[in-house]
Amino acid sequence: MAELDTSGGGKHKGGKIRSKKASTRIDLTAMVDLAFLLITFFIMATTLAKPKAMDTFWPDKTKKDVQLPVPETRTMTILLGSGDQLEWWVGPAGATPPTKDNFGKNGIRKALIENGKKIEATHAGPDNYMIVLVKAGDKSTYKDFVAILDELNITGIQSRAVVDITPAETALLKKDGLD
């Protein structure tokens, strides 16, 4: 491949003095060594996984008149507790017993999809979508908070709000051992 045709082009008449042709084959070992050394350096010194940015939008707290009344029967409240666990219920607080759940495909994602369908089926349109309230407990981790926002993104629920937790809900988390 990397060699050139070094054979002579046939015999010439009369014995001309020709310089001895050296092989053009180069020893590439050193070059390969160097290349791999550089590759190793770049692997070690750089970051390949670029950070991703999850955009979040929050209500304007400086304005007081933008609060919309939330129909309680269409809300699903999610409380984030400690140990990667959460509790959720649909409707007003205390109407249905809270369900303990965890993150992941068969946990909160399933619940979000099922409750969304249920609420859409039981309410008349056009405003029959589910509203999700996320309340992060004092012992919940940032990872869980990001995870629940991610689940809402995956399930495509746009009507959501992050609300401060109330003392009654903190007490509920404590009672259920999630605090």
Place this chain on the structure above:
Amino acid sequence: MARIKIPRKSTAIDMTAMCDVAFLLLTFFILTAKLKQEEPLPVDTPGSTTKQLFPDVDVATVTVGHGKVFFGVEGQDIRREALTAMGTKYNITFTPEEATKFALLPTFGVPIASLKQYLGLSIEDRKKFAQPGIPVDTTNTSELFNWIHEARVADAGLRNKALRFAIKGDSHQEYPDVKKVIDIFQKQAINKFSLITSLKTQ
């Protein structure tokens, strides 16, 4: 008895293909990779399925982890401008050398009162210095509030652009600590900001 002679073959291998592959990989790594920046506060960002890339310009990052809060803004001119404004606010005069040193810091976590002392250290000593984090409370006079405010003013003045904000939180940080930073953002009517995550599959 005649021995069967095995013809000796040369042990030299053709390295051309290997060399090609090595340089191809090298080119790939040089083009795709971004040099690692030294982080004074290493955090383990949580995973999410977000695919949007984090921008490199006009962005300020608040890092929350291990109970400390660090602040950093992109752009040396913005850092310098913000430092001058903070100095005026807290009655501390920074020398041009200190301002230059500060402009080279991607993130920092030192209270303004001890910032002068921190900037006076050599680079080796700075690495050993345990940065205590920027004081955060929910009042309008906390240092983080002012840093964010001055960085926004500097960015608007120098680049005429709205500074974007991002929170880089540690996975195991408790939510109330992150909430404090969010509250500071909301007080300044920063209602859109990003959470920095690493990519994870569903």
